[in-house]
Amino acid sequence: MNTMPLKVSSTQVNTKAQEKLPLMIKVVLFFSLVSIGVKGQVFGFNMSGISWFVPLIVSCFIIGQRVKRVSFPVIIWLPWLFLLIGHLFFVDYRLIDPRVIPIQRSLQILTPLAVGMAVSTYRPSIMLVMRFFDVLRLFSYCLIVCQLTWGNLLSFRAFAAENMLVLLLCVVFANRYLMFKELKDLQLWLILGGIPLLSVTRTVIANTLLTFPLAFTSTTLTRRLFFLxxxxxxxxxxxxxxxxxxxxxxxxxxxxxxxxxxxxxxxxGRSAMWERLYNEAQNAPLLGHGTGAGETLTYAFAPVGYPHNDWLLTYFDYGILGVIILLVSILLTLWHGIRAQRKTKDKNIKLLFMAGLSAFIPFMMVMYTDNILVYASFFGMLHYTILGFGYAVLKTEKNARLSQRIPIN
Known part of the structure; x- marks a missing residue:
């Protein structure tokens, strides 16, 4: 019996080189741009809502067709999933402000998870991963053009939520620069980093500046201190x-x-909102007041429903239990992702994990001053796409190793 490993032919390599980006990734990138470049309504629906709802539907369809191929560690997020869905069954709509839609908020929060699961069902090649980062670079420049074209030209003051996407891209290219030392990544980071500055978005500016020192990509302490x-x-x-x-x-x-x-x-106005919500939250500290209760209270004394503090809103709606479940889910994802990237020596695969994991740091920090948890179109979808793609290509590499061990008769 011959136990020599199988060889990959040049024809197979060429076929891989001609691979196209998976449909799910195209959908995420397209609707992320749509959410920025197209404002207003279409057929009575806000484009901001369509931009996360369509990817959610596509994700669910893909997962339904390929559920056995999901390689994203969804089991880590099951407690969070059950918490959000379970709370919906106990919503007392008589107490909820008519402008608040609990099921919509829950679906917005869960959309990135569905996207990550769907993307992880693909089995991309390394060549496709390399192309993915090239596409992200083009996507970044398209984002800038969208703002200049459909925004307020050089006035970025209304570019608040969109800055979350800019922040995520800064995380990606900071990690890529540290990984490959290519000047074009640093140049793009500098261009993108100027957008939050022009917008005067304080928390995003601070987190953008920290993308290099807090990057998960391995680098020397001296270099981290230099960037700091x-x-x-x-x-x-x-x-x-x-x-x-x-x-x-x-x-x-x-x-x-x-x-x-x-x-x-x-x-x-954040301080006043935070103080009132925190004081009221003490009446139900363990399990919270239920989905939509925090927005309803905020609407009672402010023109907006979100209090610009996702940790506080999570505490108000879901209590200490909800905060712990969310935090533990993130920490376990970081732990699982760090272990997963150690299984490969390929820099491109490692980069997917390092960028995806690094993004959780600014995500958790921005949660203190904004509503990033529901910004599926502006952060979550692309964030989990990157992480899900890492698990997908890692599975490809694992399958290739296993196939090479199969003896040939």
């Missing part, structure tokens, strides 16, 4: 800009020591 030093210098310079000073302080100017402490520090 640059970030500190750049951050201090940005803080002194008139636009930033105007956004940070009611008086239009202040010092770093005044941030978060002085009465002059501007929180855009």
């Amino acid at each position: 030093g640059l970030i500190c210098i750049g951050g201090i310079g940005i803080f002194q800009l008139p636009q930033v000073q105007e956004k940070m302080f009611f008086s239009g100017e202040g010092k770093l020591s005044d941030v978060g402490r002085s009465d002059d520090f501007a929180t855009s």
